[in-house]
Amino acid sequence: MEEADKLENFIQWATALGISDSMHINGDEGERQSPNNLPALSCLGKTLSISCFPDAGGRGLCAVRDLQKGELMLKVPKSALMTSQTLMLNDHSLSVAVSRSSLSSTQILTVALLNEVSKGKRSWWYAYLTQFPSNYDTLASFNQFEIQALQLDDAIWAAERALEKTKMEWQSATAVMEELMFKPHYMSFKAWIWASASISSRTMHIPWDSAGCFCPVGDFFNYAAPEDEQVLFEHSAAAELRLTDGVFEEESAAYCFYARTNYKKGDQVLLSYGTYTNLELLEHYGFILNINPNDKAYVPLPSDLYSLCSWPFDSLYIQQNGKPSFALLAVMRLWATPTHLQKSVRHIAYSGSMISNENEIIVMEWLSKKCCLVLKNLSTTIEEDKLLLSVLDEGFESVIEVKNELLGLMGECYIFLKANGLLKDEISDDMPLPRKTIRSINKWKLAIWWRLKFKMMLHDCISYCTRVTNLLS
Numbered sequence: 516m517e518e519a520d521k522l523e524n525f526i527q528w529a530t531a532l533g534i535s536d537s538m539h540i541n542g543d544e545g546e547r548q549s550p551n552n553l554p555a556l557s558c559l560g561k562t563l564s565i566s567c568f569p570d571a572g573g574r575g576l577c578a579v580r581d582l583q584k585g586e587l588m589l590k591v592p593k594s595a596l597m598t599s600q601t602l603m604l605n606d607h608s609l610s611v612a613v614s615r616s617s618l619s620s621t622q623i624l625t626v627a628l629l630n631e632v633s634k635g636k637r638s639w640w641y642a643y644l645t646q647f648p649s650n651y652d653t654l655a656s657f658n659q660f661e662i663q664a665l666q667l668d669d670a671i672w673a674a675e676r677a678l679e680k681t682k683m684e685w686q687s688a689t690a691v692m693e694e695l696m697f698k699p700h701y702m703s704f705k706a707w708i709w710a711s712a713s714i715s716s717r718t719m720h721i722p723w724d725s726a727g728c729f730c731p732v733g734d735f736f737n738y739a740a741p742e743d744e745q746v747l748f749e750h751s752a753a754a755e756l757r758l759t760d761g762v763f764e765e766e767s768a769a770y771c772f773y774a775r776t777n778y779k780k781g782d783q784v785l786l787s788y789g790t791y792t793n794l795e796l797l798e799h800y801g802f803i804l805n806i807n808p809n810d811k812a813y814v815p816l817p818s819d820l821y822s823l824c825s826w827p828f829d830s831l832y833i834q835q836n837g838k839p840s841f842a843l844l845a846v847m848r849l850w851a852t853p854t855h856l857q858k859s860v861r862h863i864a865y866s867g868s869m870i871s872n873e874n875e876i877i878v879m880e881w882l883s884k885k886c887c888l889v890l891k892n893l894s895t896t897i898e899e900d901k902l903l904l905s906v907l908d909e910g911f912e913s914v915i916e917v918k919n920e921l922l923g924l925m926g927e928c929y930i931f932l933k934a935n936g937l938l939k940d941e942i943s944d945d946m947p948l949p950r951k952t953i954r955s956i957n958k959w960k961l962a963i964w965w966r967l968k969f970k971m972m973l974h975d976c977i978s979y980c981t982r983v984t985n986l987l988s
């Protein structure tokens with residue numbers, strides 16, 4: 516079936532389930548009927564429509580009219596949410612196998628999803644399942660080459676940890692999958708990675724299951740980082756409320772989505788899934804933002820600094836604009852003060868004020884040197900990363916095209932060609948690029964883009980430190 520037909524089937528299915536972007540038809544909230552009292556043809560079209568946004572998430576939802584901040588845009592009834600419970604309800608074997616196991620709630624949803632997908636067209640959820648991506652770029656799906664392309668130890672470690680965690684969860688679920696007599700394809704680690712990436716990138720929070728739920732149509736919203744105003748509330752009790760624009764509402768027994776800002780007709784309507792750094796977005800969602808106000812760069816700090824710090828260590832970072840975070844600046848000012856004077860100036864440092872010109876210059880010079888050193892020790896420069904990205908962005912169709920473009924560039928390109936078997940004698944140059952290689956290029960590009968963004972933060976930090984030093988000298 517063509518993609519367009521699958522999408523149409525899905526929309527019909529969703530409409531029949533009462534999913535609706537029309538809140539005030541016949542004066543009855545959420546009820547959707549056409550003027551002749553027949554069920555509506557589409558659950559979308561009054562407020563939202565499906566559209567493609569190549570530079571901001573691909574398929575997403577578009578405003579079909581001007582929308583006001585706070586306006587209810589979409590309702591997905593509880594009965595349309597795909598959860599472990601709803602999947603088990605109609606599947607006795609699944610429910611028995613799972614109840615005998617000690618799997619975590621996320622593992623249960625992973626098994627339940629694979630079990631449902633394995634039913635193919637027989638699945639009640641089939642129309643919805645056809646809308647899931649066939650591949651993901653989350654960190655757990657990166658191979659060794661793609662992981663190493665991240666270059667920074669912290670990022671490599673995060674990717675290895677994500678992969679290891681996914682592998683352990685898969686291994687401890689194999690007995691249940693065997694009991695359910697999964698075919699080898701659905702038992703494979705590859706299938707598990709697909710299912711867990713689906714959960715990581717597409718589920719929404721529900722109060723009754725920590726694995727969350729799949730929310731048809733609601734999971735078509737792409738992501739925008741929370742705005743400053745919302746970030747301020749991050750640590751307050753109201754954080755949950757302020758940071759979500761999609762929420763399950765018990766009283767209406769539905770997932771409800773509200774406009775996070777005013778939208779003009781034709782704008783993409785975005786959802787804030789939460790506050791994430793680019794590395795976290797890559798880990799959980801498989802993308803990064805070109806401009807992410809919540810991005811952070813960590814550099815190694817003096818070991819004797821940590822004992823002076825009363826903030827969590829993860830608050831010591833360089834911000835997306837290159838400036839040191841409040842906590843990093845404060846604790847470095849204290850660290851740069853002679854030990855016998857630290858007590859007397861602690862209140863000044865902790866209030867975020869400068870201690871003295873000399874002190875500030877020591878801090879700026881130390882930070883700037885550290886950033887230079889980190890950048891120097893990485894195997895490619897900012898310029899090389901930019902060049903590589905521009906080459907990879909061109910896109911390739913045949914093996915020879917890739918070889919021609921990449922062989923003259925840095926050593927990393929040679930490793931890529933080798934890791935993808937493109938240098939073997941038996942590979943014909945005219946051969947179209949294998950799909951696996953195309954997917955690997957996409958993940959490689961994400962890794963390069965991530966490390967470039969990281970390097971840019973350090974570069975901007977050096978400029979910031981130099982500016983401050985010059986001003987104070």
Ligand SMILES: C[S@@+](CC[C@H](N)C(=O)[O-])C[C@H]1O[C@@H](n2cnc3c(N)ncnc32)[C@H](O)[C@@H]1O
Nearest residue numbers: 571572573574716717734735736737738800802
């Ligand atoms: C909940 S889905 C959103 C809908 C998705 N585009 C689709 O077609 O199903 C989340 C996924 O969309 C993509 N995505 C969402 N927001 C994005 C953004 N701002 N930039 C790039 N990709 C984005 C990522 O692949 C992410 O894992």
